[in-house]
Structure formats: C-alpha cells, structure tokens
Amino acid sequence: AQKVTQAQTEISVVEKEDVTLDCVYETRDTTYYLFWYKQPPSGELVFLIRRNSFDEQNEISGRYSWNFQKSTSSFNFTITASQVVDSAVYFCALSEAEGAGKSTFGDGTTLTVKP
Amino acid sequence: EAQVTQNPRYLITVTGKKLTVTCSQNMNHEYMSWYRQDPGLGLRQIYYSMNVEVTDKGDVPEGYKVSRKEKRNFPLILESPSPNQTSLYFCASSRTEAKETQYFGPGTRLLVL
Numbered sequence: 166a167q168k169v170t171q172a173q174t175e176i177s178v179v180e181k182e183d184v185t186l187d188c189v190y191e192t193r194d195t196t197y198y199l200f201w202y203k204q205p206p207s208g209e210l211v212f213l214i215r216r217n218s219f220d221e222q223n224e225i226s227g228r229y230s231w232n233f234q235k236s237t238s239s240f241n242f243t244i245t246a247s248q249v250v251d252s253a254v255y256f257c258a259l260s261e262a263e264g265a266g267k268s269t270f271g272d273g274t275t276l277t278v279k280p
Numbered sequence: 281e282a283q284v285t286q287n288p289r290y291l292i293t294v295t296g297k298k299l300t301v302t303c304s305q306n307m308n309h310e311y312m313s314w315y316r317q318d319p320g321l322g323l324r325q326i327y328y329s330m331n332v333e334v335t336d337k338g339d340v341p342e343g344y345k346v347s348r349k350e351k352r353n354f355p356l357i358l359e360s361p362s363p364n365q366t367s368l369y370f371c372a373s374s375r376t377e378a379k380e381t382q383y384f385g386p387g388t389r390l391l392v393l
Contacts, residue, residue, distance in 0.1 A: 174320070198379040210370060210384040217379075256322060265377040266330055267338065268313065272322040 167192045169259050171271035178247055179279050186242045186274045188257030194218075196262035199240045201231065204254040204273070213255075216240065247278045282307045284385035286371050292391045293361055301356045301388050303371030311374045312354040313338070313382065314346065316367040323370065329354055330377065361392045 168191040178184045190199065201213040214224060216233055224231045228245045244251050257271040284305045293299055305312065313328035315338075325338030329348040343365055345357040354373075358365060369388045374380040 171322075200381070202384075208368075208387055210372075212381050212383070215381050258323075260378040262379060265379065266311070266313070266328040266336055268325055268328070268378040268382070269339075270315075270323040272320060 167259050167261055167269045169257050169269050169271035171257055171274050173274045175275045177277045181246050183245050184247050186255050188240045190238050190259045192261055194261040194263050198260045200258040201242050202256045249278050249280055252278045284373055284383050286385040286388050290389050294393050295362055296360050299358050303354045304352050305373040309373035309375055311377050313372045314356050315370045318367050363392050366392045
C-alpha cells in the first residue's frame with residue numbers, strides 16, 4: 166500500500182525567508198511517480214512538479230526547488246525567498262506504476278508567508 | 281482552452297435526495313478521477329476511470345457511484361447523500377494513468393443537511 170506523509174501541518178514564515186516542506190512516502194513499487202500541487206486560498210489545485218523514481222536529479226524552477234532522495238524516501242520542496250503569494254496549502258502525492266489508477270495524497274502543509 | 285469543468289460548483293441538499301455532480305474535460309484524456317477533500321485529510325480518491333466503461337474504486341468509494349459512458353464525462357452520483365458526505369469534491373483528468381500529471385476541476389462544495 167502506498168502512503169504519503171507530510172508531517173508539517175502548518176508553517177509560518179516571514180517574507181524573504183527560505184522554507185522547506187517535507188514529504189515522506191512509502192511504496193513497494195520500484196517504479197513510482199511523485200508530485201507536488203499547490204492549492205492557493207482561491208481553492209484550485211495547481212500542478213508544480215512530477216518526478217519519476219528513476220530520476221533522482223534535483224530540480225530548480227525559479228524560487229522553487231525539489232530534493233528527491235530515494236534512500237530516505239523523501240521528496241522535499243524548498244521555496245527560496247518566500248513571498249506572500251506563496252501562501253497556500255501544498256500537497257505531495259504518489260502514484261505507483263503497478264497500481265496504475267491509484268493516487269495517494271498527503272494531508273497537505275499550510276504555508277503562511279507574512280509580509 | 282484546455283480545462284476540466286464541474287457542475288454545480290456549490291450545492292446544498294438534504295439527506296437522501298439523490299444528486300449528480302458532473303465532470304467534463306476537453307483534453308481527450310483517458311484517465312479521470314474523483315477526490316474529496318476534508319480539513320486535515322488531504323485529498324482522498326473516491327473512484328477513477330482508466331477509459332470509457334472502465335471504472336475502479338479508490339480509497340473511499342462507499343456511498344458513491346460513477347459512470348464513464350463517454351470519454352469526456354465522468355459524473356459522480358450520490359444515490360442517498362448523508363451528512364458525512366459534506367465535503368469539497370474535485371474531478372481530475374490526465375493522459376493515460378494517474379502517473380501522469382492530473383489536471384483538476386475547480387471543485388464542488390457540497391453540504392448535506
């Protein structure tokens with residue numbers, strides 16, 4: 166069975182601080198896919214990144230970066246120089262190649278960035 | 281514009297009154313899925329469909345039905361809604377399976393009295 170844990174329920178930072186959102190996953194599959202989604206206060210779900218289990222390269226996109234470590238089953242998300250517009254709920258999700266239709270989300274981390 | 285649409289966006293109903301939440305996508309995606317979001321519980325998968333006439337249960341299917349007669353539509357049916365089905369519902373679609381990036385609808389907020 167697949168499982169995603171986002172241990173940080175809420176994080177509050179001041180603008181321009183760096184912040185890391187943790188994601189730990191469990192899976193028996195050797196092939197799987199990890200995602201991060203953002204849900205701003207307006208409520209929609211916005212895709213941020215997709216990573217497959219064979220690609221352990223870290224990725225950077227502007228102020229966002231992701232650290233994928235298979236050895237610790239973690240896929241952490243860092244926002245550098247946070248801004249008020251980064252305030253949102255962030256979800257980490259996992260899909261296994263074998264359970265092709267199943268998708269498991271973490272409980273989400275609510276990030277508040279104060280001016 | 282590529283999108284997933286849901287209707288209605290907001291619904292207040294009473295226990296036992298059958299309702300349907302529609303979901304439609306215009307991206308020719310094979311895969312569609314329904315989730316519910318409750319405070320502190322993230323998104324939980326209700327049902328998913330790999331293609332037309334192929335549906336399967338997610339983690340919380342009890343009290344829900346789905347059908348996939350056409351590729352673009354994936355309605356969620358609550359035959360006899362109960363208060364514990366009060367939630368925010370999202371429909372999503374993607375190419376092939378859940379391992380692909382899912383595109384989400386705007387959400388349907390349901391209140392069952």
